[in-house]
Amino acid sequence: MLHCNLTPIQSGLVGMKLRELSSHLGLSPTTVSRALAGYPEVSAKTRARVVEAAAQHGYQPNQRAKALATGRSFYIGHIVSSHDTEEMVNPIAGDFIGGLTERCADFGYSLSMRLAKPDQEAMTFRKLRSEGAVDGVVLQLPRENDSRIALMHEIGMPFVMHGRARGITAPYSWLDVNNTRAFHRATRFLMDLGHRSIGLINGNETVDYAVRRRAGYVAALTEAGIKADPALMTNGPMTEDKGHGAMREMLGRPVPPSAVVVSSITQAIGVRRAIQEAGLTMGQDVSVIAHDDDLSYLSNRQTVPVFTAVRSSVREAGQRLAEMLIRQIEQPAQSVQEQLLEAELVVGTSTGAAPKVSA
Amino acid sequence: MLHCNLTPIQSGLVGMKLRELSSHLGLSPTTVSRALAGYPEVSAKTRARVVEAAAQHGYQPNQRAKALATGRSFYIGHIVSSHDTEEMVNPIAGDFIGGLTERCADFGYSLSMRLAKPDQEAMTFRKLRSEGAVDGVVLQLPRENDSRIALMHEIGMPFVMHGRARGITAPYSWLDVNNTRAFHRATRFLMDLGHRSIGLINGNETVDYAVRRRAGYVAALTEAGIKADPALMTNGPMTEDKGHGAMREMLGRPVPPSAVVVSSITQAIGVRRAIQEAGLTMGQDVSVIAHDDDLSYLSNRQTVPVFTAVRSSVREAGQRLAEMLIRQIEQPAQSVQEQLLEAELVVGTSTGAAPKVSA
DNA sequence: TTCCAGAATCAAACCGGTTTGGACGGTAGC
DNA sequence: GCTACCGTCCAAACCGGTTTGATTCTGGAA
Numbered sequence: 001m002l003h004c005n006l007t008p009i010q011s012g013l014v015g016m017k018l019r020e021l022s023s024h025l026g027l028s029p030t031t032v033s034r035a036l037a038g039y040p041e042v043s044a045k046t047r048a049r050v051v052e053a054a055a056q057h058g059y060q061p062n063q064r065a066k067a068l069a070t071g072r073s074f075y076i077g078h079i080v081s082s083h084d085t086e087e088m089v090n091p092i093a094g095d096f097i098g099g100l101t102e103r104c105a106d107f108g109y110s111l112s113m114r115l116a117k118p119d120q121e122a123m124t125f126r127k128l129r130s131e132g133a134v135d136g137v138v139l140q141l142p143r144e145n146d147s148r149i150a151l152m153h154e155i156g157m158p159f160v161m162h163g164r165a166r167g168i169t170a171p172y173s174w175l176d177v178n179n180t181r182a183f184h185r186a187t188r189f190l191m192d193l194g195h196r197s198i199g200l201i202n203g204n205e206t207v208d209y210a211v212r213r214r215a216g217y218v219a220a221l222t223e224a225g226i227k228a229d230p231a232l233m234t235n236g237p238m239t240e241d242k243g244h245g246a247m248r249e250m251l252g253r254p255v256p257p258s259a260v261v262v263s264s265i266t267q268a269i270g271v272r273r274a275i276q277e278a279g280l281t282m283g284q285d286v287s288v289i290a291h292d293d294d295l296s297y298l299s300n301r302q303t304v305p306v307f308t309a310v311r312s313s314v315r316e317a318g319q320r321l322a323e324m325l326i327r328q329i330e331q332p333a334q335s336v337q338e339q340l341l342e343a344e345l346v347v348g349t350s351t352g353a354a355p356k357v358s359a
Numbered sequence: 360m361l362h363c364n365l366t367p368i369q370s371g372l373v374g375m376k377l378r379e380l381s382s383h384l385g386l387s388p389t390t391v392s393r394a395l396a397g398y399p400e401v402s403a404k405t406r407a408r409v410v411e412a413a414a415q416h417g418y419q420p421n422q423r424a425k426a427l428a429t430g431r432s433f434y435i436g437h438i439v440s441s442h443d444t445e446e447m448v449n450p451i452a453g454d455f456i457g458g459l460t461e462r463c464a465d466f467g468y469s470l471s472m473r474l475a476k477p478d479q480e481a482m483t484f485r486k487l488r489s490e491g492a493v494d495g496v497v498l499q500l501p502r503e504n505d506s507r508i509a510l511m512h513e514i515g516m517p518f519v520m521h522g523r524a525r526g527i528t529a530p531y532s533w534l535d536v537n538n539t540r541a542f543h544r545a546t547r548f549l550m551d552l553g554h555r556s557i558g559l560i561n562g563n564e565t566v567d568y569a570v571r572r573r574a575g576y577v578a579a580l581t582e583a584g585i586k587a588d589p590a591l592m593t594n595g596p597m598t599e600d601k602g603h604g605a606m607r608e609m610l611g612r613p614v615p616p617s618a619v620v621v622s623s624i625t626q627a628i629g630v631r632r633a634i635q636e637a638g639l640t641m642g643q644d645v646s647v648i649a650h651d652d653d654l655s656y657l658s659n660r661q662t663v664p665v666f667t668a669v670r671s672s673v674r675e676a677g678q679r680l681a682e683m684l685i686r687q688i689e690q691p692a693q694s695v696q697e698q699l700l701e702a703e704l705v706v707g708t709s710t711g712a713a714p715k716v717s718a
Numbered sequence: 719t720t721c722c723a724g725a726a727t728c729a730a731a732c733c734g735g736t737t738t739g740g741a742c743g744g745t746a747g748c
Numbered sequence: 749g750c751t752a753c754c755g756t757c758c759a760a761a762c763c764g765g766t767t768t769g770a771t772t773c774t775g776g777a778a
Contacts, residue, residue, distance in 0.1 A: 015489030018765060028728045033766060043726060063490040064426040065764035068733050073423060075471070080460060094452030097472065101439060105474040110492070112434070112471055113456065115464040130374030131422040132734095133469070239656050240628070266656055269599075269628055273665075276635050297598050297625055306632075377735060387758045392736060402756060424734035427763050491764095 016057045025053055036061070067132070075112040076104060076325055077134035081121055081141075095295050096162075099318020100138060107326045109135075122151055129155045135329045138162065138321050142174075142208045158332070160325045162317060166208050173328060175321050175339040179209045179291075182310040182343035183216030183261060186289045189308075189345060190259040191224050194354035195287060198226075199257040201246045201267055202235035210235060210263065213291070217261055232257050243267030247274035251286075258354050259287035265298050268307050268350070287351040291343070305348030312343040375416045384412055395420075426491070434471040435463060435684055436493035440480055440500075454654050455521075458677020459497060466685045468494075481510055488514045494688045497521065497680050501533075501567045517691070519684045521676060525567050532687060534680050534698040538568045538650075541669040541702040542575030542620060545648045548667070548704060549618040550583050553713035554646060557585075558619040560605045560626055561594035569594060569622065572650070576620055591616050602626030606633035610645075617713050618646035624657050627666050627709070646710040650702070664707030671702040 022032040027050070035042045035050035042050075053059075067073045078100060101111050112134050116124035125148070128134055136158035139148055142165035149168050152159045161174040190198050200217050203210040214235075218228045231253065234246045243262060250256055251274060262268045268290035275282045282288055292300050292309035294316075300307050324337050381391040386409070394401045394409035401409075412418075426432045437459060460470050471493050475483035484507070487493055495517035498507055501524035508527050511518045520533040549557050559576050562569040573594075577587045590612065593605045602621060609615055610633060621627045627649035634641045641647055651659050651668035653675075659666050683696050 015485075029765080030729080030767080031727055034727095037766085041726065046726080058485070058489070060486050060489040062427075062764055063492045064423060064432060065733090066766075067423040068421075068427050068735085069764080069766040071733075080457070093456065097452065097456065098439070101472045101474045104472075110471050110473050112469050113460045113463075114469050115460045126374075126417070127419050130417070130419040133422045237656075239658055241658055241661060273631070297596075299598055299600055302600060388735080389737080389759080390757055393757090396736085400756065405756080421734050424763090425736075427765085428734080428736040430763075 016059045018059075018061065021050075021053060021057060021059050024057075025050060071132065073133060073135055074109050075134045076100070076109055076322065076329075077112045077114060077128055077137040079114050079116050079121075079124060079128070079137060079139075081116050081118050094297070095293065095313075095315040096140075096318040099315040099320075100322045101318075102315075103319040103322035104326075107323075109322075109326060111322075121148070125151055125157065126155055129157050136160075136325045138325060142166075143206070144208065158325065158328045160321050160328065160337070162321055163208050166211065171336040173324055173337040175317060175324060175341070176209070177312045177317070177341045177343055179212040179343075180216035180219070182291065182312070182345075183213040184220045185216075185343075185345055186261050186291075186310050187217045187220035188224075190261070190287055190289060190351065191220065191226075193259075193287065193351060195257075195259040196226060196354070197229075197232070197255065197257040197259075199232040199247075199250050199260040200234070201243055201260055201262045201271065202233065203238045203263040205235040213263060235263075238264040238267050240266050240270040240273075243270030244274045245270070247271040248277070251275070251278045251280070257286075259289070259351070262288060262290040265290050265292050265295070265300055265307060265309070269298075272350075283350045283352045285355060287354070289351055292346075300346075300348065302348075305346050306350060308346065308348040308351040310343040310345050312341055317341065375418050377418075377420065380409075380413060380416060380418050383416075384409060430491065431688075432492060432494055433468050434493045435459070435468055435681065435688075436471045436473060436487055436496040438473050438475050438480075438483060438487070438496060438498075440475050440477055453656070454652065454672075454674040455499075455677040458674040458679075459681045460677075461674075462678040462681035463685075466682075468681075468685060470681075480507070484510055484516065485514055488516050495519075495684045497684060501525075502565070503567065517684065517687045519680050519687065519696070521680055522567050525570065530695040532683055532696040534676060534683060534700070535568070536671045536676070536700045536702055538571040539575035539578070541650065541671070542572040543579045544575075544702075544704055545620050545650075545669050546576045546579035547583075549620070549646055549648060549710065550579065550585075552618075552646065552710060554616075554618040555585060555713070556588075556591070556614065556616040556618070558591040558606075558609050558616040559593070560602055560619055560621045560630065561592065562597045562622040564594040572622060594622075597623040597626050599625050599629040599632075602629030603633045604629070606630040607636070610634070610637045610639070616645075618648070618710070621647060621649040624649050624651050624654070624659055624666060624668070628657075631709075642709045642711045644714060646713070648710055651705075659705075659707065661707075664705055665709060667705065667707040667710040669702040669704050671700055676700065 018029050018032060022029045025032065031042060031046065032050050035047040036054060063074065078097065097111065104111050114124065139159055140162040142161055142163040144165065145167035146165035149165060149170065149172055161172060163176050164174050187198060198221065200214060202214055205211055205214060214233065221228050232250060236242045243266065247260065247270065260271060262271055268288055271288055272282050275286050280286055289308045292307065292311040294311055294313040300309055320339060328334050377388050377391060381388045384391065390401060390405065391409050394406040395413060422433065437456065456470065463470050473483065498518055499521040501520055501522040503524065504526040505524035508524060508529065508531055520531060522535050523533050546557060557580065559573060561573055564570055564573065573592065580587050591609060595601045602625065606619065606629065609619070619630060621630055627647055630647055631641050634645050639645055648667045651666065651670040653670050653672040659668055679698060687693050
């Protein structure tokens with residue numbers, strides 16, 4: 001409500017304008033614009049002249065004017081709910097955002113990061129839409145019956161979802177890791193090594209992928225005729241500390257598990273700490289298999305990986321999502337796109353044959 | 360060069376426009392615009408009427424049009440050089456970007472993320488400027504005699520630097536942690552515990568802050584009459600793996616150090632692993648003190664922290680930098696701002712008295 | 719030579735705001 | 749009673765591109 005005094009950018013410093021370039025060339029702005037945009041009704045000779053002059057003068061069309069004229073902003077949005085910021089977003093945020101940014105750049109887009117207060121999420125999206133600030137959004141952390149999907153359809157906002165929202169039947173574009181299969185395989189792998197008592201240290205099970213991971217884990221056990229033991233299943237934020245706490249608790253039980261399936265490398269590091277504090281050896285006394293988001297700063301890509309893991313790069317997920325979204329923006333007729341990535345199972349030093357039970 | 364077919368956003372879905380609102384109110388667009396912007400020449404009664412109608416109809420001014428008219432984009436830029444993406448950016452990126460995003464939101468700005476190919480960095484900034492895409496930029500990872508600073512001055516781009524660039528004398532706004540003092544204190548702390556042989560596992564020393572950290576470490580040793588031993592100083596990417604490798608190497612030396620100063624929690628986790636692999640106990644046989652960026656997913660904030668650390672929140676740094684930059688954008692007369700944050704020294708379980716030398 | 723289709727170009731409108739430079743009506747001052 | 753001035757409000761220009769609809773310039777067919 002205050003009188004806001006906006007200082008315009010010093011215009012002397014910004015580059016040449018279309019009008020200047022066109023008068024310099026003795027052409028109309030129309031022709032120059034079309035020549036640069038690649039329209040066919042400009043003669044090859046003229047186009048060459050224009051392109052060269054533009055390059056020579058370092059002409060860059062003003063994005064704001066272009067955005068206004070075309071109704072397109074060349075931004076894709078990534079909206080972070082502020083209650084998520086403390087949640088699992090963070091460990092993967094760097095690589096995920098990196099992936100988005102990389103692919104955006106390839107297509108001439110930028111990434112617009114915004115914060116939404118938890119209770120104003122819907123309003124933030126509506127505002128984003130009516131402001132025309134972004135051409136589409138990447139949603140992450142799908143919730144059960146996620147209300148954002150209906151909202152996006154309502155306001156006509158192109159979007160892609162990182163993950164799938166349980167309970168939503170309407171079609172929408174998503175990319176997900178096959179978490180169920182990944183955790184099924186991980187659990188199965190441990191059983192093949194002879195483990196029968198296997199714990200689960202999961203991410204927060206209010207989030208969809210954690211539910212699927214648990215389902216994969218439970219299914220593998222069930223198929224082997226083992227009943228999943230609620231006492232061996234925990235979930236919570238994917239921090240080192242929580243991983244440590246969960247493992248420590250399990251190791252303190254009368255009959256501790258001989259192996260655990262863990263939802264992130266960060267947690268797994270805490271798990272390792274708990275194992276060592278208990279005087280045990282990881283990969284020998286206790287086997288650990290983790291989900292590995294292939295984060296660049298927590299690399300598990302040594303010649304022989306430290307952690308046996310089901311690996312799926314979250315950076316690649318970001319790249320693919322950006323590409324999917326841009327495709328959807330530029331080809332609205334495009335039908336719904338679905339991508340299910342399979343995690344690879346890499347064997348490291350954190351797993352081994354189940355210790356023989358001293359009978 | 361291809362004919363690019365832009366599909367405008369369906370206009371039926373975007374919100375009400377200024378013209379519609381004004382004709383609805385029986386006022387001119389001018390008056391409505393001014394009423395909402397808080398200009399004094401609108402009567403209180405009219406203003407109230409306008410504000411209410413705007414709220415009722417959910418009017419949101421189109422950001423693109425506003426940007427074009429005012430010459431301001433309400434974006435601040437964060438440009439990631441693609442060679443940095445694999446470097447130390449990542450571990451802290453999530454929290455740093457989170458901090459930027461949070462403060463931006465408070466001031467009605469958004470964060471624009473872009474990628475610059477390493478050899479096109481200058482071009483990217485120029486383009487950003489002439490496109491008018493952002494009102495200012497946050498630079499990070501200052502290099503010696505960083506050429507970006509002169510470039511920003513040349514193109515008239517408001518900016519703030521996360522860190523300080525060695526060799527630059529021209530004034531510019533920056534925010535930094537007092538890395539020299541932090542590492543001086545950390546080293547001094549270890550010496551007070553009786554340690555005399557202290558290693559350094561630093562971040563990549565092509566980056567300014569790593570140079571300062573080393574200087575603090577060396578100064579503390581020198582003051583105590585200890586000559587810094589090059590064999591006990593390593594530097595490299597701040598990953599778990601590199602921390603592990605460096606510590607392992609040190610422990611393999613004929614006379615291993617009894618303590619190490621480490622540049623990040625991520626590295627420290629690798630250091631811990633190496634210590635345990637050697638059959639030693641951290642905080643007993645070997646003391647470890649780390650720099651702690653206070654990342655939310657690698658929290659070292661347990662009741663008794665695992666790692667003794669010099670702590671400085673990188674999220675807070677992001678917040679403060681956003682605020683500094685926006686202040687600079689909105690008050691160009693603003694003189695240069697400098698903020699030097701002091702790290703706090705928190706004691707955890709990873710340090711203890713130096714083991715007595717078996718004589 | 720005339721006419722016309724097609725190629726190449728341009729003037730003007732448009733995107734949706736902000737801002738400049740009045741215009742209008744009412745009150746105060748002389 | 750007339751002018752001066754102030755508080756309100758508005759028409760039109762402007763930001764810098766894109767796009768529509770018209771115009772000019774070709775060359776070839778009639």
